[in-house]
Amino acid sequence: QKEVEQDPGPLSVPEGAIVSLNCTYSNSAFQYFMWYRQYSRKGPELLMYTYSSGNKEDGRFTAQVDKSSKYISLFIRDSQPSDSATYLCAMSAENTGFQKLVFGTGTRLLVSP
Amino acid sequence: AAGVIQSPRHLIKEKRETATLKCYPIPRHDTVYWYQQGPGQDPQFLISFYEKMQSDKGSIPDRFSAQQFSDYHSELNMSSLELGDSALYFCASSQTSGRASEQFFGPGTRLTVL
Numbered sequence: 001q002k003e004v005e006q007d008p009g010p011l012s013v014p015e016g017a018i019v020s021l022n023c024t025y026s027n028s029a030f031q032y033f034m035w036y037r038q039y040s041r042k043g044p045e046l047l048m049y050t051y052s053s054g055n056k057e058d059g060r061f062t063a064q065v066d067k068s069s070k071y072i073s074l075f076i077r078d079s080q081p082s083d084s085a086t087y088l089c090a091m092s093a094e095n096t097g098f099q100k101l102v103f104g105t106g107t108r109l110l111v112s113p
Numbered sequence: 114a115a116g117v118i119q120s121p122r123h124l125i126k127e128k129r130e131t132a133t134l135k136c137y138p139i140p141r142h143d144t145v146y147w148y149q150q151g152p153g154q155d156p157q158f159l160i161s162f163y164e165k166m167q168s169d170k171g172s173i174p175d176r177f178s179a180q181q182f183s184d185y186h187s188e189l190n191m192s193s194l195e196l197g198d199s200a201l202y203f204c205a206s207s208q209t210s211g212r213a214s215e216q217f218f219g220p221g222t223r224l225t226v227l
Contacts, residue, residue, distance in 0.1 A: 032214040043203055043218040092214040099169040103155035
């Protein structure tokens with residue numbers, strides 16, 4: 001079983017919809033949680049960065065971390081066709097000096113005009 | 114803003130050949146990381162370097178080696194290439210004085226082994 005589980009999708013939504021992307025994890029030592037956006041054949045782009053539990057908002061994006069449930073979410077408001085990409089969650093633990101990022105498999109999002 | 118630079122962007126090799134991938138981190142970033150992403154897979158951590166010393170090691174084959182130089186750029190050397198080595202190889206960099214685990218990725222090198 002993978003340390004980080006993520007539904008691969010694809011998730012298809014109409015433009016303007018609210019998108020919810022989620023990851024679950026098994027390692028309670030994870031403390032830093034990131035969301036990356038990856039367009040086809042491109043490098044992952046850091047979208048959101050959070051530490052421990054709580055919410056963080058940045059423009060149309062909101063990241064939530066629930067460590068008690070080992071569950072993280074990324075919400076995208078007013079989704080745009082340009083948001084169509086694969087979204088990867090990633091996390092790290094102190095026992096690796098926070099060096100190694102463990103990724104989910106990524107969720108492919110398709111936003112139609 | 115300057116980003117991580119990787120070269121070459123595409124590389125085609127035959128089985129049993131060698132390949133060298135290069136990574137130039139964001140200016141003032143002192144740590145580099147290498148990840149391998151197979152088709153339809155998530156990035157897998159290979160190895161990381163801080164101040165020219167290996168700082169962590171993941172699932173890197175013994176056929177692969179890497180190093181970081183005094184100007185902080187890094188090279189991933191891959192020998193006896195196998196078909197299964199075909200993948201996207203990403204380099205990421207971070208600043209130790211910055212936020213923990215905040216890694217910025219380059220555009221990747223697509224390696225195809227024939």
